[in-house]
Amino acid sequence: MNSAIILLSGGLDSATVLFLAKAKGFKTYALIFDYGQRHRKEILRAKKLAQLSGSESRVVKISLPWAGSALLDKKMRLPQNRKIIPREIPATYVPARNIIFLSLAASYAEVVGARAIFIGANAIDYSGYPDCRPAFFKAYQKVMHKGMKAGVEGKTIKIFAPLLYKTKEQIIRLGLKLKVPYELTWSCYAGGARPCGKCDSCLLREKGFEQVRKVTKSLGHQ
């Protein structure tokens, strides 16, 4: 059985990817990050999702001694109530976040002998994040090929970003088929006890579910 590392934030996208990798027959290893994010609640949700899906999991703790992002720095303002997310890089961009996350996934993969890394990155809703774009993943693939023992030995670890070109609606439809327990996922950036309903992440999530409900209703399913 092939093994795969899943970058698991505890959000809707990465949870879908976790269950997709399971459905594809991979033995799954969930990699969870504790990097000082405001929305620490997602860590608990990620652990729960890993457990429910029968995955092994590891939490990597990184103390970043700098901020530079509204996701890390509570003094910075989270964008709120934006109907349309502009194509510019948002304040929630964390410098080099996916470069960091993939580097640790690469290490974990090599240690457990996994040949695949799954990431729930999306280039549609979050076109602003440069580390969610196809050209970035292609370049990273080469780094893992050239810079790792596995790569040098011809066992290059592959990055899969199966949600890259899907809308939130399509992601949720896929997840519902896979029976992803979406009630356990956590999307809100704000770090409160309940979702704020205003940050980009809450709004995208809500819009996605609304679209799914609308179409489902028009088909007479509800």
Add this chain to the structure above:
Amino acid sequence: MNSAIILLSGGLDSATVLFLAKAKGFKTYALIFDYGQRHRKEILRAKKLAQLSGSESRVVKISLPWAGSALLDKKMRLPQNRKIIPREIPATYVPARNIIFLSLAASYAEVVGARAIFIGANAIDYSGYPDCRPAFFKAYQKVMHKGMKAGVEGKTIKIFAPLLYKTKEQIIRLGLKLKVPYELTWSCYAGGARPCGKCDSCLLREKGFEQVRKVTKSLGHQ
């Protein structure tokens, strides 16, 4: 004045790179890692070197919840008393280490607005480490160009590995000119209070200094 991040382990090579970057006129930011290495002593030395060189410094702590390397796992045996280090990948290889270190350097660079990252990697003595080879750095350069805000905005951060093709002897000669306080650097992998004198790192260091002394003597300088 241009700013540069220096990956500073506290060893001979990275200390030389730090003083080289200073000599080239960069404002230097030393990045030090606490990643569970046996030879934690190098962290204290790195801090001291950063301070002496007038650099800002940050320590990033990473809890790696897996081992897979003799540098992290005290139960694994360090290679000892090897006269020649074979071209194979040694037990001290840490899966994806430089991929991880560079990812955090990229993040730090973006936050402080640095356009350069200096790394003391060497492809001569340690030809076995795939993440010390030129092709790896070239690929990583592209990741930072494609996957970061700085890159997208045309301010790509450049990786400099000025020791890549130098022998240990050449590195020490360069460092002596730059007045690197080598007595403060720490090379031993073993994690004892004094250098073990047997690990690859101790032997390479000793051989380098011996060669410098030999030539210096034959020129009548001692």
